Amino acid sequence: MGLPDIYFNSWSEHFLRPFGAIQIGRSVYFTIKVDGVNIRSVHLVVQKDGEPSYAVPMIKSLDNSSTYSLRFQTTGKSGLYFYHFHVVYLEVGQEKSIYYAKAEDNYGGEGRLLADLSSVQQYQLTCYDHSDPAPDWYIEGVIYHIFVDRFYNGNRHQMIRNPKKNSFIYATKEDRPYYIRGQDGDIVRWDFYGGNLEGIIAKLHELKKLGVTILYLSPIFEARSNHKYDTANYLEIDPMFGDRKLFETLILKARRLGMHILLDGVFNHVGADSIYFNRFGNYGGGGAYQDPSSPYYQWFTFHNDHDHYDCWWNIADLPTVNKEQKSYRDFIYGSEESVINTWTKLGVGGWRLDVADELSDEFIEGIRQVLDQHNKKGEQKVLIGEVWEDASHKIAYDKRRHYLEGGMLHGVMNYPFRSLIINLLTEKQSAREAARASFTLRANYPHDAFLANMNNMGTHDTERIFTMLGGDQKKMRLAIWMLMTLPGVPCVYYGDEAGVEGGKDPDNRRYYPWGRENKKIYSEFQVSIQTRRVHPNLQKGLFLPFSMGKLFGYLRYLANDDYTAIIFNPTSEMTTIDCSKCIDEMHDQMINTCLEQLSIDQQTIAPWDFLLVHCGN
Incomplete structure (x- = not known):
């Protein structure tokens, strides 16, 4: 039977x-x-x-x-x-x-x-729980991620502002980043190029020309390292970067050019060399390590003696903070003088939360509630979290996370889309698999969060996208257009538009090659950014992926008669579009109907090329 x-x-x-x-x-x-x-x-x-x-x-x-x-x-x-x-x-x-x-x-x-x-x-x-859209300026924007020390020195004659003790500065901007480590593997000499806030101000018009509308800055608060994820003082700008007055100038000048600024909030841990922990005594006799009666002592978890304490990923330089301590929550977001209030009231557009999985839902919700108090008509703030997986079902420390269900994060960093782009273009994933993977994300995420995800092809934590694609400019071109047309807000890691290469940290943090940019790649970023910014479908449109043999494509649409179709040929062979082979994952007629209306059947797409067509307004 x-x-x-x-x-x-x-x-x-x-x-x-x-x-x-x-x-x-x-x-x-x-x-x-x-x-x-x-x-x-x-x-x-x-x-x-x-x-x-x-x-x-x-x-x-x-x-x-x-x-x-x-x-x-x-x-x-x-x-x-x-x-x-x-x-x-x-x-x-x-x-x-x-x-x-x-x-x-x-x-x-x-x-x-x-x-x-x-x-x-x-x-x-x-x-x-409830609909929770990010502000329009964010959804419709294009983000540029700046690792401040590696971007540009805006001081006259390239003078380094307030160099740190026990560090070194590279002889030329072309030098490759390099760590000097001690016998235990810890970094004993931090390296700097001298990028600063003046440098960002000096390049605002070039970023505007590129099409950028949002600047996401790596941490700018005082810290010993070049990356600043080891915060020494949340209420002070690092003196190598500038000061509060200079930061206010950056906010003002960026706003005049239609740009918002996102700050990086590192609230899970601080630096061992900080006013709060003070392991090395550089902040006098205070701090949790030096003084058990310090007001910061309860922020940390010591074991037997002060040399054994909880730290992030067992990195002694990054003591973990107990986020359940009321005094710490008040310091970060729960008081008028809190870190979130202090910097948000200056006019920043929002925050990206580092290692969001390490922060409880209640902690994130507290930040969001305070951030929302700074919303004004037409001036809503945004909150994005660092999550590497599908955030809709993330479990961290044996707890299901609910940060995308309303009232917490607007969206997360979209590392799954980075994997999709790389795997498709390196032929580790078929077009059908890419369609199914991307559609699964769309189905799992609340619609508002799906559109608010920060899409990236690389960050300071990953190898450069150009390196991942073997330095192949044709593959790079497809990656750029995927970044700009997939649902979510595209984020350009500084230097990707210049063709910068780099392996794992620290090689992925090279200095920006001013005057030596790859003009072909830069032009592709510029054109694709402009295309995204003039087509609402690519900003807020629904997403329907499909495959046709080895071709990967999708529709972005706001209405059935107003849509954009993008079809990629991620192969080394000339390929003819055969709509009869289209695999529509929904088994509905919309994709086939749209493709018929576009009259693209039997058109050819060159190797490592794509087709982008609009129908409607």
Whole structure:
């Protein structure tokens, strides 16, 4: 008699509606096709995150005996539901069970039949608390990520501002970054090039010409290192970069050019060489390491003696702060003189939170509430978190994170899209896999968060994108256009537009090659940024990915008659568009209809090239 023929697609509204993440309290309508004789029962097996699973019987359709449906009501607090289907059928007089769940690749959409319950990978339904859109200036913008020491020295004659003790400054700007480490592996001499806030001010017009509207600065507060993630004083600008007056000038001049500034908030840990910890005594006799009666002592967790304490990733130079301490929360966000209030009231556009997984949801929510108090008409603030994985279902320290469900983060850094771009262009991932991976993210994330994610091809923590692509300018061109057209806000890591290469830290933090830029790559960034900024579809449009053989493409649209189609050929072969081979992951007609209207069938796309066409306004 054989197995029943079962089909479900979590991306098709014929089987699940509404599509994707929904607001808690709304109903979800499930439909599954089960063809076969002697079907005894069909159940939706549901588990709300952290709770026991339970089975809900599905009702057979009166007009179609192979269709079973269910209206499911979401309830309680926001969070995740996980689900699969359980079908019981009769075979040779015995009841048998079979399950329908996510496909083997663990993406959403079409699933697979399984006889073994232990092999089931459950579908995810994200339920958020409330709609939480980021401000328009952010969603419609283009971000430029500046590692301040490596960008530009704006002082006359390139004089280094306030060089630090026990450090070295490179002889030329072309020198490659290099760490001097001691026997224990710790960095014993920090290296500097001398970039500063004056340098950013001096280059604002060039950034404006590139098309940048948002400056995301690596930490600018006082610290011993060149990267400043070892904060020494949250209330002082590092003297090598400038001072508060100079920072206010930067904010003012950037705003005149239509630019907002995002600050990097490093609140999980501080520097061992800081006013708060003061391991080396450079801040007098105070600090938690030197003085148990210090007001900062309770911020840290010591073990037996002051030389053994909690630190981030066991790096002694980065003592971890106890974020549950009320005095620390008040210092960061809970008082009028807090760090968030002090700098936000100067006019910054928002913050990016370093290692957001290390901060509790309550801590992030507290920052957001204070940040929202600075919102004015047309001047909303934005809060972005550093998360490397799919943030919709992230678990950190055995706790499910809820920071995208409303009232916390607007979005996160979109490292999954970086992986997608690199894997597709290095032929480690097929076009179909790229379509399924990207669509899974769209389905898992609340719509507002999906559009607010900070998309990046590289950061100070990763190898340079040009290096990852083997220095191939054709591949680089495709990567640039993917960055500018995928959903989310594109973030350009300083120097990528100049063709800077670099391996792992510190090589990925080379000085910007002023006057030696790769003009071809720079021009591609400039044109693609302008294209994104003039087409609302590329800023706020919905996202429908598809594949055609080795071609990867997607639609971005605000209305059915106003859309943009982008098709990439990530291969070394001339490829002809064959719309009959289009795999529409939703199994709906919109993609095929749009491609037909564009009359692009049988057009050819050169190796490592792409096609971008608009239809509508």
